[in-house]
Amino acid sequence: MIRFLAKGLWRDPTRSLFPFLTVTTGAMVTVLMQTYLAGISSNLSWSSARFSSGHVKVISRAAAKAGDRASNELALAGVNQLLEGLRRDAPDLAWAPRIRFGGLIDVPDDQGLTKAQAPVAGLGVELIRADAPDRPVLALESAIVRGRAPVAPGEALISEDLARHLNIGPGAKATLIGSTMHGAMATANFTIAGTLRFGVRAMDRGTMVADIRDIQRALEMDDAAGELLGFYPDTLYRRAAAESTADSFNARHARDADEFGPTMVAMSRLPGIVEFLDLTDRVSVGIVAAFTFVMSIVLWNAGLIGTLRRYGEIGVRLAFGEDKGRLYRAMLLESLLIGLVGSVVGTLLALGPAYWLQSRGWDIGYMMQNASLMIQTVIRAQITPATFVIGFLPGLLATGIGTAVSGRGIYNRQTASLMKELEV
Amino acid sequence: MTTPSESPLIRTRDLVKAYPMEQGRLVALNRVNLTFEKGEFAGLVGPSGSGKTTLLNIVGSLDQPTEGSAEVLGHRIETLSHAEAAELRSRHIGFIFQTHNLFPVYTVFENVEFPLLVLGMPAALRTQAVRDALDWVKLGDRANSKPAQLSGGQSQRVAIARAIVKRPALVLADEPTANLDAENSRRILETMVQLNRDLQTTFLFATHDDKVIRHLRRTIRLNDGSVVADTSTEPTPQLAGYRP
Ligand SMILES: Nc1ncnc2c1ncn2[C@@H]1O[C@H](COP(=O)(O)OP(=O)(O)O)[C@@H](O)[C@H]1O
Numbered sequence A: 001m002i003r004f005l006a007k008g009l010w011r012d013p014t015r016s017l018f019p020f021l022t023v024t025t026g027a028m029v030t031v032l033m034q035t036y037l038a039g040i041s042s043n044l045s046w047s048s049a050r051f052s053s054g055h056v057k058v059i060s061r062a063a064a065k066a067g068d069r070a071s072n073e074l075a076l077a078g079v080n081q082l083l084e085g086l087r088r089d090a091p092d093l094a095w096a097p098r099i100r101f102g103g104l105i106d107v108p109d110d111q112g113l114t115k116a117q118a119p120v121a122g123l124g125v126e127l128i129r130a131d132a133p134d135r136p137v138l139a140l141e142s143a144i145v146r147g148r149a150p151v152a153p154g155e156a157l158i159s160e161d162l163a164r165h166l167n168i169g170p171g172a173k174a175t176l177i178g179s180t181m182h183g184a185m186a187t188a189n190f191t192i193a194g195t196l197r198f199g200v201r202a203m204d205r206g207t208m209v210a211d212i213r214d215i216q217r218a219l220e221m222d223d224a225a226g227e228l229l230g231f232y233p234d235t236l237y238r239r240a241a242a243e244s245t246a247d248s249f250n251a252r253h254a255r256d257a258d259e260f261g262p263t264m265v266a267m268s269r270l271p272g273i274v275e276f277l278d279l280t281d282r283v284s285v286g287i288v289a290a291f292t293f294v295m296s297i298v299l300w301n302a303g304l305i306g307t308l309r310r311y312g313e314i315g316v317r318l319a320f321g322e323d324k325g326r327l328y329r330a331m332l333l334e335s336l337l338i339g340l341v342g343s344v345v346g347t348l349l350a351l352g353p354a355y356w357l358q359s360r361g362w363d364i365g366y367m368m369q370n371a372s373l374m375i376q377t378v379i380r381a382q383i384t385p386a387t388f389v390i391g392f393l394p395g396l397l398a399t400g401i402g403t404a405v406s407g408r409g410i411y412n413r414q415t416a417s418l419m420k421e422l423e424v
Numbered sequence B: 001m002t003t004p005s006e007s008p009l010i011r012t013r014d015l016v017k018a019y020p021m022e023q024g025r026l027v028a029l030n031r032v033n034l035t036f037e038k039g040e041f042a043g044l045v046g047p048s049g050s051g052k053t054t055l056l057n058i059v060g061s062l063d064q065p066t067e068g069s070a071e072v073l074g075h076r077i078e079t080l081s082h083a084e085a086a087e088l089r090s091r092h093i094g095f096i097f098q099t100h101n102l103f104p105v106y107t108v109f110e111n112v113e114f115p116l117l118v119l120g121m122p123a124a125l126r127t128q129a130v131r132d133a134l135d136w137v138k139l140g141d142r143a144n145s146k147p148a149q150l151s152g153g154q155s156q157r158v159a160i161a162r163a164i165v166k167r168p169a170l171v172l173a174d175e176p177t178a179n180l181d182a183e184n185s186r187r188i189l190e191t192m193v194q195l196n197r198d199l200q201t202t203f204l205f206a207t208h209d210d211k212v213i214r215h216l217r218r219t220i221r222l223n224d225g226s227v228v229a230d231t232s233t234e235p236t237p238q239l240a241g242y243r244p
């Protein structure tokens, strides 16, 4: 009997092909949306993590209180000892000290007179040491447009856009004019080793990246840093673990009441981020629900039409002694089979483009010239474990619901009146 | 499912079928008392709307009486559950309809095989039974055709093969020749007469076609749901002497 039904499915395209195409399309779109959202979620939170918040970050209490207005006067001191403790107590995170600074970049001509000048937002990070955690986090190599990454003290990178604005390239000399930790004026000379584009608007306007030792020396911040960022090496944020790491760190340092003492903040406790993480989850669920609903209606109608078209068959099957319940179950089984095959095919079809978006990305920067958010302008999908199952939800639910609803008509009708309508 | 040999194949007692209407009710069958023995070749005749199909449906356990009883092969139709009625049809009753109602996507062979699948018959037995049934209706060479490739008469013969492939005790045929021309009607009837004789299959028709009525050995006339005549006749001479 199963073979008999399978043959019918195979030979009758209106019974199989249309629902199959509907399910395949629905599953495909659902999977693409899910990978796209996972990509956005991961990209956005990773952009925030790598450029500003870390998965967790240690700053001074004073800086935490000052928030966005924190300057290097509120930096952490005794950084080497702190790092040692963090590497011991939270070994699952990679720890990277950073200093943010503002200033002017000044490009001299042959006579040493200012040829061009522009404000910069600087970042001092560990650049030179081969195993410095910030090298993979910032992925400087892949962000370099011209030139190369710094290999020696005194070398720095600047944004490609800034370099064009200043009309300089790799090899050029430049002077940073800033202020020390104590508020005095500071200058330092750099050689531009290369130019950068991260694909993140806010980081690509006027950024300078230099080795943290050079910055510490220039800004008189010996053994000090603005922040110590902790990263999970696979870049995936682990909310519960990050929050408990922060809690136990803060408990350990609770007795030391110094306002410049350290405090750790988990990314998910920063305003904006937690709402965002929750939102993308809810949007994913919403999209799957919406597709399931729309497809159920389409398949229900298709099921009704199919059922009308198959009245003759249904009547004959009842007359020849197939039980109504069994007939109903057989039709459900048929449609679930289609749902299953359609979901598999739709998922497979979506994995191709999703994989492409994951590995290559699609740059939409040209559409977002004026965005100041830390949004990566390259759309990247992310294939997660959920990707492989999410397409089956609308695929199976919609075919199941669609057939169940349309089939009930037959089930509830008197056999005799069904025969009457058949005109058999 | 055994039938006590002394009881008739079908017996109705004061059988009433009524449909509720906006005002009162429509009585489709009015106190019908009929008995059919095994091996009969009988027909319900009468004008359209006289209750022929309604009676066939109740005897075929597709419908339930409103009052009275219908006993078929020892089963009281009015007491059967859906599943029990389906079981009775599956084992013992074959149906032939006005239109052949073959499954369009299946071959002739598969269409005829279908009732055996419902019965759960093993594959080896099925193949032989389908071959035999197609031979009876002289369509052994069309086993692999699709219904669309057959003429109307051929399709109706496939429908007969499908009705008798499981060798049911009872075949119910509702206007089986209504869509056929004279020549095809004659061949269909010859086939059924022969099956009735060779397999002792009981045939009960609903018809108002003279070509069919001529071949009946018993004619029950219905009018407005009541039996108005019940006559046994000798079969027509040319068919009595018919040999394949
Ligand atoms: N399901 C039904 N609901 C209401 N009336 C019905 C139904 N089925 C049959 N009837 C009525 O019962 C009467 C007998 O119908 P039927 O048995 O089909 O007659 P016949 O087959 O002799 O033409 C008709 O008046 C018909 O309209």
Ligand SMILES: [Mg+2]
Residues within 6 Å of the ligand: B052, B053, B054, B174, B206
């Ligand atoms: Mg009728």
